[in-house]
Amino acid sequence: MSETPELDELVRSEYEHGFVTEIESDTLPPGLDEEVIRAISRRKREPASMLDWRLKAYRHWLTMSEPHWASVHHHPIDYQAISYFSAPKPKEGPKSLDEVDPALLETYEKLGIPIEEQKALAGVAVDAVFDSVSVATTFREKLAEAGVIFCAISEALQDYPELVQRYLGTVVPHTDNFFATLNSAVFSDGTFVYVPKGVRCPMELSTYFRINASKTGQFERTLIVADEGSYVSYLEGCTAPMRDENQLHAAVVELIAMDDAEIKYSTVQNWYPGDEQGRGGIYNFVTKRGECRGARSKISWTQVETGSAITWKYPSCILRGQESVGAFYSVAVTKGRQQADTGTKMIHIGPNTSSTIVSKGIAAGHGRQAYRGLVRIAQRAENARNHTQCDSLLIGDHCGAHTFPYIEVKNPTAKMEHEATTSKISEDQLFYCRSRGLSGEDAVSMIVNGFCKEVFNELPMEFAVEAQKLLSISLEGAVG
């Protein structure tokens, strides 16, 4: 049976956050060489050892070539055409929101994240990243009371250089992969979180990312350390304004959980996916990795990915500590010409480690996506367990979904489970809902949300609501 008009329309809803803030940028000219790296480091007033580390990464990067194994296609990226630093014109470091450029605040308002209100809202602290520099950080004091450090990584490098450098690059080394290595050389800013021993972070930590200046690659660096027996939940949400040129985004996120510590990392990603032909969207090549370094530690990644032209992302867990637990819950939506190659890696090293993978892929229009997941059980990992569930939902006849599971088991005591399904939203399901009085649009939204339920259950409450709304907006236009 041919595609119904609502399925066609549903695929064509336009990006809601397409606007550009007029603001003076302090931008380096395009191009990359050691001078550029020195300039970034200088602007950030970094310790000399950081500059050395960046240069080491850069020199290594020169020996590497762009990877092409992922199941995505794009035009070659000209790394010399990218400007590697862009900062809102500084007014000697704003101390409060009053000092922040009103145009910036307006941008946040449009995105529906009024910082003024957020201060009062449900204990969510926001470290808002605008382009590459953190301009406003709230709740710092309350967190400081608990001993939690939550600040821009550039500030952390000045205020706690030893602490940052003790952990930076220990999960994702500067030689890790092409994009992570590039990030190590040129990262402009990001977030640093440290939760001390035995502290339960008193609020959800949240960062909103936003790419603004044209042609500026974003190289965010996030480092979260949860010391023994501590707990932290971190939320990352992003949107980007409409642009004509592809923008490279190569972030690195490192998580470290010590004995009995737990980190929950949740992402809602809604970057500009490009127009219907796929022009102008964000290239999202991200390295996210967490290490359960201590015994009984836990790391979970939950992500809802609806944006970007290309997503290349595998939030992973290294389960080193005995009885440590890793989890990955993912919803990825591709429509129009979007491509996503995403999944996770669970590396079991310690004994009695366990991991759970729940991946829900939704493809519509000409969207393509691949789930790529690795579960590796090392020789010493006695009694390791993994459960993988990988479901794909297709909307329409022109999209595709593929699953590439990689399983490497070097210890015979391992227990592995893998389930995978691919299904279509059937005409039967749509008709059934409509015959009960639901509009076609509500029907699609209900079926898709039902499909994603296990993942949404893992998100913090307010984020889950946001994610559901985002999903409905992404698949909007299904008028019967």
Place this chain on the structure above:
Amino acid sequence: MLSVKGLKTSVEGKEILRGLDLEVGEGEVHAIMGPNGSGKSTFAHVLSGREGYQVTAGSIRFDGADLLDLEPEERARKGLFLAFQYPVELPGVNNTYFLKTALNAVRKSRGEAELDAVSFLRLMREKLKVLHLDDSLLKRAVNVGFSGGEKKRNEIFQMALLEPRLGILDETDSGLDIDALRIVADGVNALRSPRRSVILVTHYQRLLDYVEPDFVHVLARGRIIRSGGKELARELEQKGYGWIAEEAAA
């Protein structure tokens, strides 16, 4: 309430309904019987607005409106309800949430206030009793893992909640054991009212032992070839469909 005149319908170019006429008045229960392939289910689907059925001639009026002009959801909101022969599974969609959304969509279109969670739950518990349905069914995903009988009862339960003007039961009795059949029949009987009409589409007479129709129609080769009272069903049970078809052809 429902007036079908000279309805012709094709599926993938093949004519299934060939000039069907039917008048259903307010509060009446009509049974449409007929051999396999006579067009019974096609008729039920055309009434509910399913895609893939081309109406090539004739008209259907429902409460004064041209039914064929309306989308499936508009028909539902006007008070038309189809109990499916094969109810569809909706994984991950909570049954209660589904029913509440559906009821509120219908209420909204009628200009009534949407029900909040508390009043909806109260209403639901009330209707549950009638169908001897277990509470746990409401917490599960729509029709997922339901037994055949549970699915059919869930359909009638939905009908009880949505309170349609016209309920169409498409072979609701098929695949039910005698106990389940009785429960479904009780549910349907409880829904009978002077304001509500019912069309029972069925192959067998046994449902009609429990739900007594006002009229019985025999559908063969896309046409109603005989209409009568409930005694017609008994006659069919004894003699089969052959004799009417022969008579009609003669």
